[in-house]
Every structure is written in structure tokens, then in C-alpha cells.
Amino acid sequence: MKRLFSRALRVSVFFMCAVVCTAVYAESPVVNRGRIDLTKCNFDTVRFVDLKGEWGFFWNDFVSNTDSPPDFVSVPGLWSATSVQGKNYSAFGSGTYTLKVSLPSKASDLALYIEQPLSSVKVFVNNKELGEIGKVGKSKDSYRPAARRVVFPIPDADAELNIIIHSANFDYTRAGLYNAVLLGKRQQLQSYVMRSTVGESLLIGFAIALGVYHLILFLFHRKEKSLLFFSLFVFLVALRMLSTGTLIGAEILGFSWGLNLRLEYMTFALIVVPVLIYLYLLYKEDVNKIIMTVFIVESSVYALITLVTPPIFFSSLLLYHQIFSLLACIYLIVIVILLVKRKRSGYAFILSGILVLVISCIWDVLTSILSAAMISVVPFGLTTFLIIQSMALAWKFNIEKQKSEKTSLKLEDYSKRLKLLFGEIKNAADDLTAGDELLTSTMQKAGESFEKISDYVEFVLGEMNQQQSMLGESHTTTGQLNEFLDNLNIQIAEQSEKSKYAVENLSELVQNTRTLTEKFQTIEESFKDISDASEAGKANLNKMTNIIEDITKGSALLLETNSLITQIAQQTDLLAMNAAIEAAHAGEAGKGFAVVAEEIRSLAEKSSEEADSTGKIIKQMTEAIGDSSAASEHLAESFANITDKVSSFKTVLAEISNFIVQTNTQSSGMEGSLKTVLAQMDKLQNENNMLSETRQKSASSFSQLTSATQKVNKEIDSMINSITELIDVFDQTKKAQKGTRATVLRLTELMSHTEVSNESKPKGRQ
Numbered sequence: 217m218k219r220l221f222s223r224a225l226r227v228s229v230f231f232m233c234a235v236v237c238t239a240v241y242a243e244s245p246v247v248n249r250g251r252i253d254l255t256k257c258n259f260d261t262v263r264f265v266d267l268k269g270e271w272g273f274f275w276n277d278f279v280s281n282t283d284s285p286p287d288f289v290s291v292p293g294l295w296s297a298t299s300v301q302g303k304n305y306s307a308f309g310s311g312t313y314t315l316k317v318s319l320p321s322k323a324s325d326l327a328l329y330i331e332q333p334l335s336s337v338k339v340f341v342n343n344k345e346l347g348e349i350g351k352v353g354k355s356k357d358s359y360r361p362a363a364r365r366v367v368f369p370i371p372d373a374d375a376e377l378n379i380i381i382h383s384a385n386f387d388y389t390r391a392g393l394y395n396a397v398l399l400g401k402r403q404q405l406q407s408y409v410m411r412s413t414v415g416e417s418l419l420i421g422f423a424i425a426l427g428v429y430h431l432i433l434f435l436f437h438r439k440e441k442s443l444l445f446f447s448l449f450v451f452l453v454a455l456r457m458l459s460t461g462t463l464i465g466a467e468i469l470g471f472s473w474g475l476n477l478r479l480e481y482m483t484f485a486l487i488v489v490p491v492l493i494y495l496y497l498l499y500k501e502d503v504n505k506i507i508m509t510v511f512i513v514e515s516s517v518y519a520l521i522t523l524v525t526p527p528i529f530f531s532s533l534l535l536y537h538q539i540f541s542l543l544a545c546i547y548l549i550v551i552v553i554l555l556v557k558r559k560r561s562g563y564a565f566i567l568s569g570i571l572v573l574v575i576s577c578i579w580d581v582l583t584s585i586l587s588a589a590m591i592s593v594v595p596f597g598l599t600t601f602l603i604i605q606s607m608a609l610a611w612k613f614n615i616e617k618q619k620s621e622k623t624s625l626k627l628e629d630y631s632k633r634l635k636l637l638f639g640e641i642k643n644a645a646d647d648l649t650a651g652d653e654l655l656t657s658t659m660q661k662a663g664e665s666f667e668k669i670s671d672y673v674e675f676v677l678g679e680m681n682q683q684q685s686m687l688g689e690s691h692t693t694t695g696q697l698n699e700f701l702d703n704l705n706i707q708i709a710e711q712s713e714k715s716k717y718a719v720e721n722l723s724e725l726v727q728n729t730r731t732l733t734e735k736f737q738t739i740e741e742s743f744k745d746i747s748d749a750s751e752a753g754k755a756n757l758n759k760m761t762n763i764i765e766d767i768t769k770g771s772a773l774l775l776e777t778n779s780l781i782t783q784i785a786q787q788t789d790l791l792a793m794n795a796a797i798e799a800a801h802a803g804e805a806g807k808g809f810a811v812v813a814e815e816i817r818s819l820a821e822k823s824s825e826e827a828d829s830t831g832k833i834i835k836q837m838t839e840a841i842g843d844s845s846a847a848s849e850h851l852a853e854s855f856a857n858i859t860d861k862v863s864s865f866k867t868v869l870a871e872i873s874n875f876i877v878q879t880n881t882q883s884s885g886m887e888g889s890l891k892t893v894l895a896q897m898d899k900l901q902n903e904n905n906m907l908s909e910t911r912q913k914s915a916s917s918f919s920q921l922t923s924a925t926q927k928v929n930k931e932i933d934s935m936i937n938s939i940t941e942l943i944d945v946f947d948q949t950k951k952a953q954k955g956t957r958a959t960v961l962r963l964t965e966l967m968s969h970t971e972v973s974n975e976s977k978p979k980g981r982q
Contacts, residue, residue: 246268246269247267247268247269247270247271247291247315248269248270249270249272249288249300250270250271250272250282250285250288250314250315250316251315251316251317251318252267252269252315252316252317252318253318254317254318254319254320254323254399255318255319255320256320257320258320259320259323259326259400259401260401262400263400263401263404263408264329264398264399264400264401264404264405264408265398265399265400266396266397266398267291267315267317267379267396267397267398267399268290268291268292268396268397269290269291270288270289270290270291270300271288271289271290271291271313271314271315271393272285272287272288272313272314272315273285273286273287273288273289273295273299273311273312273313273314274286274287274311274312274314275287275295275305275309275311276309276310276311276354277310277311277312278310278312278352278354278382279312279314279380280340280343280380281314281378281380282314282315282316282378282379282380285314287299287300287301287303288300288301289313289392291313291392291393291397292393292394292395292396292397293392293393293394294307294390294391294392294394295307295311295383295391295392296389296390296391296392307385307388307389307390307391308385308386308391308528309384309385309386309391310352310353310354310359310382310383310384310385311382311383311384311392312380312381312382312383313379313380313381313383313392313393314378314379314380314381315377315378315379316376316377316378316379317376317377317379317399318375318376319374319375319376319377321375324372325369325401325402325403326369326370326399326400326401326402327367327368327369327370327399327400327401327402327405327406328341328346328367328368328370328379328397328398328399329365329366329367329368329397329398329399329400329405329408329409330349330365330366330368330381330393330395330397331365331395331396331397331398332363332365332394332395332461332463333349333383333393333394333395334361334385334388334390334391334392334394334395335350335359335361335383335384335385335387335388335391335473336348336349336350336351336352336353336359336360336361336362336383336384336385337349337350337352337381337382337383337393338352338381338382339368339379339380339381340378340379340380340381340382341368341370341371341377341378341379341380342371342374342377342378343378343380344371346368346369346370347366347368349362349364349366350362350364350473352382352383352384353384354384355386356386356387359384359385359386361385361387361388361473361474362466362473363463363466363471363472363473363476363477364463364466364467365409365462365463365467367402367405367406367409369402370402381393381397387474387526387527387528388477388527388528388531389528389531389532389534390531409462412461412462413462413464413467416457416461416462416464417464419457420454420457420458420464423450423451423453423454423457424450424451424454426447426450427447427448427450427451427454428447429447429797430443430444430446430447430450431443431444431447432793432797433790433793434447436789436790436793437790441497442494442497442498445490445493445494445497446490446494448490449487449490449491449494452483452486452487452490453483453487455479455483456479456480456483456484456487458471458479459471459476459477459479459480459483460480463476465479474527477527477531478522478523478527481518481522481530481531481534482519482522482523484537484541485515485516485518485519485522485537486515486516486519488511488515488541488544488545488548489511489512489515489516491548492508492511492512492544492548493508493512495548495551496508499551499555499560502551502554502555502558502560503551507547511540511543511544511547514537514540515537515540515544518530518533518537518540521533623780623783623784624784626780627777627780627781627784633773733877764841767837767841768838768841771834771837771838771841774830774834774837775831775834775838778827778830778831778834781823781826781827781830782824782827782828782831784823785820785821785823785824785827786820786824788816788817788819788820788823789817789820789821789824791816792813792814792816792817792820793813793817795809795810795812795813795816796810796813796814796817799813840959843959
């Protein structure tokens with residue numbers, strides 16, 4: 217970048233120095249008070265002589281001799297400027313320029329060339345009319361301005377030439393011989409005019425081609441608005457070249473004097489507008505929008521004035537617009553300084569191009585303001601600016617090509633990683649499928665366990681109801697026992713039978729209690745299986761979550777890769793279009809290259825379409841992954857609920873087991889007591905006091921048994937509620953499992969589709 221900038225800056229400085237040296241170069245001798253001595257000039261070796269200096273001047277008079285002019289004015293220059301004698305003439309009127317030229321004895325085949333007169337002139341040499349540009353006259357109605365360049369051949373001259381030039385102007389604020397008057401060999405002057413015309417035609421053709429090229433680029437890339445304004449700037453440059461310099465627009469295209477003048481002023485007014493907008497679009501942070509708007513509004517207003525008002529009006533406002541143009545050039549320099557200071561991308565080309573353009577514009581504006589006749593360097597400055605911008609575009613394409621090559625290498629690496637990622641996704645899908653099967657079998661076992669639990673709960677409820685009825689009977693028996701104790705001696709036989717019945721009931725109760733204990737142990741083992749299955753489900757869920765995160769990262773990487781492929785396709789399309797344009801320029805020799813460029817462009821379009829298809833597939837994968845993540849979160853909540861319910865139910869089972877143990881102990885004690893009652897029935901009378909105490913203990917035991925029975929009933933109700941909630945949780949888990957299974961199937965289908973797409977692509981486009 218630095219080397220390119222250094223070379224561009226050197227070329228620009230060398231070019232400007234050459235132009236400036238050419239502009240300030242002065243042939244000697246010069247015209248002094250209406251006379252010039254060229255007796256020592258060899259026209260065979262000297263290309264031409266610039267007749268600059270103090271010409272004789274007759275104001276508002278068309279004379280036919282060169283004797284005793286009343287005043288002298290500078291040529292090139294305006295007669296409205298201060299004359300040698302300090303007089304000021306109006307820009308509107310007529311006058312006569314006179315000059316006496318002393319020639320060498322062998323001078324022949326000479327010609328006079330007036331470069332770009334501003335209005336109308338008629339040329340006389342030795343009282344012979346050589347020709348006229350436009351029509352001169354002493355009033356506005358009798359004259360007609362014209363925009364032409366003419367080489368006036370001089371007949372065989374004597375030792376002295378008396379040159380008389382009539383000039384008239386009534387439509388323009390600048391009048392007189394503003395540009396150079398050249399004297400030299402006719403053939404050399406005609407060659408000079410032809411070379412300058414051809415050279416400027418080539419510059420105009422180059423500018424138009426460059427403008428069309430950037431306009432076509434903009435049509436293919438509508439978002440790059442800087443290309444549009446750069447092409448507008450190039451077209452303005454070409455239009456200005458047509459209306460200035462060698463006057464190609466008037467000489468070849470037939471522009472009238474008024475149209476040519478309006479185009480010259482209009483292009484001068486508008487040429488800064490696309491430059492400012494172009495820089496603003498490229499470097500928005502460095503261009504002040506308010507200042508830019510002020511310059512654009514002023515330039516647009518002045519351009520509108522040049523189109524709708526007569527030349528006498530808009531040319532009178534030129535000085536004010538020139539001041540604004542100088543300020544705009546200064547602001548452009550400030551922008552360039554900011555770009556260099558902040559090291560913006562491509563600042564070297566912008567710096568060198570703007571520097572040449574600004575220097576050439578300032579040069580022309582200052583020479584115009586100071587009425588100094590110097591060579592116009594704006595066309596050369598504009599051409600140099602366009603060339604440098606073309607270099608910048610070529611450099612940009614080179615950078616893009618290097619980036620494309622690097623991107624291609626990265627793309628190959630990403631393709632390999634993508635294959636590995638697809639393999640991992642396959643393995644993850646297989647693991648997820650296996651986990652789903654394990655979860656399904658676990659859920660089936662859990663359902664069977666719940667069915668067993670429901671049967672156990674129903675059985676326990678039946679046993680508890682039976683126990684409660686037995687307690688009621690025991691309470692009745694206790695009342696009868698109290699009556700029996702009152703009538704112990706009378707009803708001893710009946711009491712003995714009832715005691716036997718109580719013993720049998722207690723034996724059955726003990727047996728039922730043992731059975732219940734075994735069933736609760738089975739329930740505990742079933743819940744242990746449920747807990748283990750829940751832990752396995754959690755582990756599989758964590759593994760599935762990690763796999764989903766890897767898939768999400770891979771999807772993001774795929775999106776970046778797809779965007780990169782799209783950019784590469786766009787750049788390839790752009791390169792193919794450039795190659796097609798260059799092949800068209802090459803003509804017949806570039807047909808084969810054009811076919812290759814078209815194939816490359818076709819491949820770029822297909823790559824863009826494949827990138828769009830891949831982007832849609834990746835988007836579907838991302839949505840599927842999001843659904844899977846949501847299902848995983850719901851499944852995690854379900855497993856947490858299962859774990860909580862199992863824990864609470866274990867607590868309930870532990871309390872029930874403790875209660876059953878206590879009940880079993882108490883039942884065994886009652887059975888022993890009743891057997892003792894039966895064994896000691898004969899001693900009942902003697903141990904009536906002991907029996908009374910035993911009755912009290914029995915009453916207390918029955919109270920405790922009743923309260924325990926009520927407590928068991930409450931615990932069983934709680935257990936039923938927990939089982940109901942647990943069943944609901946398992947239902948939710950089944951739904952989540954179905955969602956997970958659907959997500960896995962969808963992911964597998966997407967993976968299969970992606971693999972088929974990758975296998976169907978050519979290796980060069982992956």
C-alpha cells in the first residue's frame with residue numbers, strides 16, 4: 217500500500233510540475249507596445265511563437281491600419297482588464313487589436329492560430345482578410361458569437377506583418393483575446409491542433425468508457441451507490457472536456473456558442489457535487505454532512521442559473537461561485553488530511569487523486585480570477601484523477617482476489633470440519649435414539665410399577681377397613697368384657713369362647729400385618745427402580761443437551777460459512793463480468809476468454825443458489841434444535857418432579873412401615889395377653905384385680921390402636937394423592953418423550969438431506 221501510494225504521488229507531482237512548467241514557459245521575444253521582432257527566429261526549427269505581450273488597442277472602432285494605437289492591452293487577456301495606460305473598458309462592445317511583426321527574410325508558409333476565442337473575431341494580415349470566427353459587429357444585432365478554433369494561413373509575407381484583429385462581444389462578461397495567439401508554420405500549427413484534438417478525444421473516450429463501466433457495476437450492485445456518483449463525476453468530466461479545451465463539442469458535434477458556454481459553466485458548477493457525495497458514501501465519519509450540503513446546494517443553484525438565465529447574467533456571478541469552488545477544494549484537502557491521519561482504507565489513492573484534482577482546479581480558478589492566460593490543467597488533472605481511481609479499483613480487486621483465495625483455503629478446511637461435525641451429529645443422533653429406547657422401556661416399567669402400587673394401595677385400603685371394623689368389634693368385645701367381669705362367675709364359659717375368637721382375630725391381624733409389610737418392601741424396591749431410571753434419564757438428558765449445544769455451534773459455523781460462500785459467489789460474478797468486458801475490448805482474440813468468463817459467471821450464480829438452499833436447510837436445523845432444546849428443558853423439569861415425588865413417597869412408605877411394625881408388636885402383645893387370659897381363666901376370680909388392670913391396659917391399647925388407624929388412613933390418603941400426582945408427571949414425561957422422539961427423527965431427516973446435498977455437489981463448489 218505504501219509503495220503504491222509513493223508511486224502514485226510521484227507520478228502526480230511529476231505530472232503537475234510538467235504542466236506548470238509548460239504553463240509558465242515563455243518564448244522570447246515578447247510583444248512590446250504593439251511590435252515584436254522575430255527576425256532572428258527560425259520557423260523551420262521553432263514550432264510556433266506565442267505572440268503575447270502589449271498589443272495595440274482601439275476601443276469601439278474597427279480600424280484597418282496599425283499606426284498610432286491609442287492604448288495597449290495584454291494578450292492573452294481581457295480588454296476589460298486595466299490597460300497599459302490604466303484605462304478600464306466595458307466588457308460589452310467592440311475593439312481592434314493591432315500588431316506589427318518583423319520577420320526573417322526566408323519566412324514562408326506561415327499561419328496564424330487564435331486559440332479558443334471567447335466571442336467573435338475577424339483577422340486581417342497586411343490589409344488582407346484571412347477569415348472570421350462568428351460575426352463581428354458594433355451592436356448586439358449585427359454580431360454573432362461562435363465557438364471554433366481556426367488556423368488562418370498567411371499569404372507570402374513581406375519582411376513585416378501588420379496583424380489586425382477585430383473583436384466584438386455583447387453577451388458575455390469576458391471579452392477579448394483571452395487565450396494565446398500563435399504564429400508559425402501552417403503545417404506545424406495544423407499538426408498541433410490535430411494532435412491536441414486527438415489527444416483530448418482519447419481522454420474523452422477514456423472518461424466515457426470508465427463512466428459506463430462504473431455505471432454497469434452499479435446496475436449489478438445497487439447497494440454500492442458510490443459507483444453511481446463516481447460514474448456521474450466521470451460523465452461530467454467528459455462533458456466538460458467536450459465544451460472546453462479543443463472545443464470538440466462545437467467542432468465535431470455542432471454545439472452552438474450558447475450551448476457550449478452553458479455546458480462549460482454547468483459542468484464547472486456541478487463537478488464538485490459527485491466528488492463530495494462519493495467521499496461521503498465511502499467515509500461517512502470523515503465528511504461533515506452539513507458542510508457537504510451547503511456546497512451541494514450552492515453548486516446546484518448556480519448550475520440551475522446557468523441553464524435558465526442568459527450568459528450575460530450567469531457569467532457575472534462566476535466570481536462568487538469561484539470563491540465557493542476554492543472553499544470546496546480546501547475542504548476536500550481537509551477531508552484528505554483526515555483520511556491520512558485516521559489511516560482509512562484506500563486513503564493513498566484518494567490522497568493522490570484528490571491532490572492532483574484540487575491543484576488543477578485551484579490553478580484554473582486562480583488564473584480565471586486573476587485574468588491570467590495560462591494553460592488549462594483541469595482536463596489533465598481530471599484524467600489523472602480518473603486513472604488513479606482506476607488504479608484504486610484494480611488494487612481493490614486484487615485485495616478481494618487475495619481474500620477470495622484465503623477464503624477458498626478456509627472453505628476447504630471448513631468443509632473437512634463440516635464432515636467431522638456431521639459424523640458427530642450422526643453419532644449423537646444414534647445415542648439419542650438409544651437413550652430414547654431406554655427411556656421408553658423405563659417408562660413402561662414405571663407404568664407397571666404404578667399399576668402394582670395401585671393394587672397394593674387398594675389392598676391396604678381394604679385391610680385398613682377390615683382392621684377398623686375389627687377395632688369396632690374389639691371395642692364391643694371390651695364392653696361385653698366389662699359386663700362379663702361384672703358377671704364373671706356366671707358367664708365364664710361364654711367369655712372363654714369370645715376370648716378364643718379374639719385370639720383368632722388377633723392372629724389373623726398379625727398375619728395380615730406381616731403380608732402388608734412384605735408388600736411395602738416390594739413397593740420400596742419398585743420406587744428404587746423408578747429412582748434409578750430417573751437418574752439414568754437425567755444422565756441421558758445431560759448428554760443430549762451437550763450434543764444440542766454442539767449442534768447449535770455447528771449451525772452458527774454453517775451460517776457463517778454459507779454467508780462467506782454467498783460473498784465469494786458475488787465476487788466471482790463481479791470478476792466474471794469484468795473478464796467479459798475485457799474480452800469484449802479484446803475483440804476477436806477475446807472470444808474464448810469471454811466463454812470462460814460466462815462459464816465462471818454461471819458457476820457463481822449456481823453457487824449463490826446452492827448457498828441459498830443450504831441457508832434454508834441450516835435455518836430448519838436451527839429451528840429443530842430450538843424445539844429439541846425446549847423439549848429437553850421440559851423433560852428436565854419432569855425428571856425433577858419425579859425425583860421430588862419419589863422422595864416424598866419414600867418418606868411416607870418409611871412412616872407406614874414403622875407404624876406397621878408398631879402395630880405388629882402391639883398385636884403380638886394382645887395375642888399373648890388373650891392367651892394368658894384363657895390360661896388363667898380358672899384363676900380369674902382370684903385375680904380379679906389383675907384382670908381389672910389388664911382391662912385398663914386393653915382399653916388404652918385400643919385407644920392407641922384407633923388413633924394409629926386414623927393416622928394410617930390419613931397417610932394412605934396422602935399416598936394416594938402423591939401417586940396421582942406422580943402419574944400426572946409420568947404422563948407429562950411421556951409427552952416430552954414423544955416431542956424428543958419427533959425432534960430426533962426430524963434431525964435425522966435433515967442430516968440425511970444435508971448429506972445428499974453435499975454428495976450431489978461438485979467438489980469445486982463445496
